[in-house]
Amino acid sequence: MTPGDLQRPGWRHEPARPLAGTAVAGGQPLAVASITGVCSLLSCVLDTDVPSIRPEDRTYVAAEMTAFLCAWLSSLPCPVLNRPSPSCLCGPPWGPERWLHAAVQAALPARAAPRRETTAVTVVGHRAFGAAAAAQCELALRLAEFSGVPLLRVLLAGPASAPVVAGADVWVDVQGDGVADAISDLLLEAP
Amino acid sequence: MILLWGLPADGPLAAVAKRLRQLGVPAFLLDQRLIARTAVSVTAAPSPSGVISIDGVDVLALEDVTAAYIRPHDSRRIIERTAPGDPHAAARAAQADMAMLTWADISPALVLNRPEAMTSNDSKPYQAAFIARHGLRVPDTLITTDVGALREFRDRHGELIYKSVSSTRSIVARLGDEHSGRLDSLRWCPTQFQQHVAGTDFRVHVVADDIFATEISSEADDYRYASRTGHGADLRPALLPVEVADRCRRLALALGLPLAGIDLRRTPEGEWYCFEVNPSPGFTYYQQHTGMPIDLAVARHLAGDAARARSRLRLVAAGGGVGGLDRRQQRR
Numbered sequence: 001m002t003p004g005d006l007q008r009p010g011w012r013h014e015p016a017r018p019l020a021g022t023a024v025a026g027g028q029p030l031a032v033a034s035i036t037g038v039c040s041l042l043s044c045v046l047d048t049d050v051p052s053i054r055p056e057d058r059t060y061v062a063a064e065m066t067a068f069l070c071a072w073l074s075s076l077p078c079p080v081l082n083r084p085s086p087s088c089l090c091g092p093p094w095g096p097e098r099w100l101h102a103a104v105q106a107a108l109p110a111r112a113a114p115r116r117e118t119t120a121v122t123v124v125g126h127r128a129f130g131a132a133a134a135a136q137c138e139l140a141l142r143l144a145e146f147s148g149v150p151l152l153r154v155l156l157a158g159p160a161s162a163p164v165v166a167g168a169d170v171w172v173d174v175q176g177d178g179v180a181d182a183i184s185d186l187l188l189e190a191p
Numbered sequence: 192m193i194l195l196w197g198l199p200a201d202g203p204l205a206a207v208a209k210r211l212r213q214l215g216v217p218a219f220l221l222d223q224r225l226i227a228r229t230a231v232s233v234t235a236a237p238s239p240s241g242v243i244s245i246d247g248v249d250v251l252a253l254e255d256v257t258a259a260y261i262r263p264h265d266s267r268r269i270i271e272r273t274a275p276g277d278p279h280a281a282a283r284a285a286q287a288d289m290a291m292l293t294w295a296d297i298s299p300a301l302v303l304n305r306p307e308a309m310t311s312n313d314s315k316p317y318q319a320a321f322i323a324r325h326g327l328r329v330p331d332t333l334i335t336t337d338v339g340a341l342r343e344f345r346d347r348h349g350e351l352i353y354k355s356v357s358s359t360r361s362i363v364a365r366l367g368d369e370h371s372g373r374l375d376s377l378r379w380c381p382t383q384f385q386q387h388v389a390g391t392d393f394r395v396h397v398v399a400d401d402i403f404a405t406e407i408s409s410e411a412d413d414y415r416y417a418s419r420t421g422h423g424a425d426l427r428p429a430l431l432p433v434e435v436a437d438r439c440r441r442l443a444l445a446l447g448l449p450l451a452g453i454d455l456r457r458t459p460e461g462e463w464y465c466f467e468v469n470p471s472p473g474f475t476y477y478q479q480h481t482g483m484p485i486d487l488a489v490a491r492h493l494a495g496d497a498a499r500a501r502s503r504l505r506l507v508a509a510g511g512g513v514g515g516l517d518r519r520q521q522r523r
Contacts, residue, residue: 009378012340014333015320024336053379060359061380067357068334068381071316086313095289100235101297110236 001025003042003049006065013068018075037187038080039151040073040090041174079187081151082170091149091170099143103165106146108139113157113166122172123152124182133160143168150186192255193218193493194300196291197262198269202475203486204262210490219251221291226266227274227283231290239297241290253294258301258493260450262471263288301449301493308447309470313358316383318446318467325442327455327465330385338374341384350387352412363413390458393429395436396474397443397451398488402436404429405477426480435463442468450489 001023010029013021021032045065047058066089073084082091094102096112103110121140122129128137140154143165153173157166174180193211195218197204204220211218221229225245233241233253241253266284274280292306311318319329333344334356345351345366355361365387392407392414406429411417417424431439435455442465443451452472456464474485 006336006381007379009337011336011381012333013316013335013381014331014344015316015329016323016331022337060357063357063359064355064380064382067314067317067355068383070314071320071334071356074317075320085307086310086317092307095293097233097235097290097293098296101239104236104238112234112236 003045003062003065006045006068007050007052013072013075015071015075018072019077023072032076035076036078038073038076038078039174039183039187040080040082040084041172042069043088043090043093043170045069081183081186082149088170091151092147093170094168096155096167099147099168100165102147102168103143106143108142108146109158109162109164111157111164111166113155113164115155115167118155118157118166119160119163121154121156122176122179123150123154124172124179125150125186127178127182129176129178129182131160133163135161136163139163139165151183192251192257194221194251194253194256194259194261195219196221196223196259198223198264201262201264203473203489204260206475206478206486207260207489207493210486211494214490214494216490216494219256221251223264223266223269224273226287227270227277227280229287230283231287231294233290233294233297235293235297239294239299241294253298256298256300258303258495259295259298260303260489260493261291261295261306263291301495303450303489303493304448304470311446312468312470315354315356315358315467319465321446322442322465322468325445326438327442328463329465330388332383332385334381334383336378336381338377341374341377344384348386351384352387353382353384356381356383362416362419365412388456388458388464390456390464393431393455393457394472394477395431395439395453395455396472396477396483396485397439397448397453398485399449399492400440401488401492402431402439403474403477403481403483403485403488404431404436405481405483426477428481428483446470449492 005024008024010022010024019033023030023032045062047062050058050061053061069089070084070086073080085092087093100110121131121136123140123144128140131137136156143154144152151172153169153171155167156163158164193216195204195208199222228246230244242249243251266288270280270284295302296305296307311321316332316334323329331348335341351366352363353366354363394405396403405426407414407424407426409417409422409424411420411422414424439453446468448470452469454466478485
């Protein structure tokens with residue numbers, strides 16, 4: 001599903017009856033009740049995503065589409081990775097300091113560090129990718145679990161055996177080794 | 192120290208600033224007109240701290256702030272007026288805004304309201320689903336790109352209104368026969384329709400535990416724009432049924448909004464519907480029409496119990512009330 005699918009007849013969403021609705025994906029209508037999992041990789045709809053709209057209306061239309069997708073994704077009873085927030089369709093739009101704060105709240109070691117001095121560990125549910133040591137895996141998984149964000153890129157600083165959280169974001173590289181398969185497994189194993 | 196962030200001429204911000212002065216509570220106004228000359232640094236670990244500086248001079252340590260009332264406007268528009276021709280002003284302003292918003296989300300201070308909590312209003316149907324889960328009735332709603340779905344929905348509900356899905360301000364309007372030639376345009380963007388609920392509007396301002404209800408009589412579909420459609424709007428103080436007031440309090444609490452403007456409508460049958468919750472309400476409009484001291488309640492909540500006690504003593508000594516309504520009736 002892309003922003004272009006929001007410009008096709010067929011969308012029908014009643015918040016009081018979300019499973020009775022229809023969506024459009026890949027240009028085709030899709031019964032919402034048939035959707036068993038969603039992986040959201042879009043933070044918002046941009047003006048550039050709606051080139052068929054008059055230039056003066058693009059910002060408004062993009063904002064409307066983003067707001068709609070937030071409501072629609074939130075209404076789905078199936079797993080949605082990650083659950084949207086009103087200001088980001090693929091999870092919390094937190095900056096580095098907000099993630100550091102989350103780490104402190106979770107009683108995890110944390111400090112700011114230059115990006116070049118960090119290692120990125122990608123969390124997919126209960127699995128972590130890109131870590132050089134078990135301590136990095138554990139720290140990244142604990143931050144993701146505490147934050148309730150199953151798809152997360154955690155930036156770690158310090159030695160691999162004694163890492164600290166230096167930041168995080170929801171911009172997961174799904175093309176990284178094993179990441180796409182792990183996402184697929186996570187969606188398929190969900191009850 | 193109380194921090195106020197926004198434009199000095201902003202109605203609610205100015206009203207609260209004035210009340211804080213009357214209460215003798217020290218406050219620092221972070222004047223957004225100075226945004227191009229403002230720098231803010233915030234750190235989260237080991238605990239939230241930071242500093243605001245203007246023209247390179249530190250003016251406020253953020254850990255000294257005990258409470259904040261924030262009503263930031265769009266800095267991009269402000270710097271167009273205050274720093275025209277400065278190619279770096281936009282980047283500096285964006286950085287300062289981001290740092291302030293981060294601080295407002297993570298600070299242990301009381302913040303009216305935390306930015307993250309305010310985002311629920313960015314998607315009206317998202318917020319409406321939250322409202323429904325917390326015990327207030329919301330109008331039946333359809334969001335669609337499909338003319339057939341709209342026709343079915345209209346057959347079910349009769350009269351419909353349409354309005355924006357996002358927080359972009361829009362005038363709520365009735366769907367009429369004059370729109371039938373434009374319905375094919377639905378395919379270009381999901382559009383929100385709701386059953387038309389007849390009745391009387393109420394704006395309820397929640398300030399922590401205090402409730403200030405305004406009843407609005409108007410023939411317009413959207414009383415905020417009544418004059419544009421040749422109608423008027425009459426605003427007067429009102430008392431809510433205890434159960435409705437309690438639901439409003441609980442809803443604001445659940446949304447994480449110590450200050451909220453809740454839009455309700457009471458039908459002729461006595462049913463109450465909730466349309467939305469404004470997380471940064473322009474309460475001075477209602478205050479000017481009703482005399483209800485919402486600004487005082489906000490200032491007192493910011494100032495905390497100590498200042499509240501001092502102000503009560505001062506008012507009693509002066510033999511005055513707090514104006515508008517009997518607050519004993521307002522507090523349940």
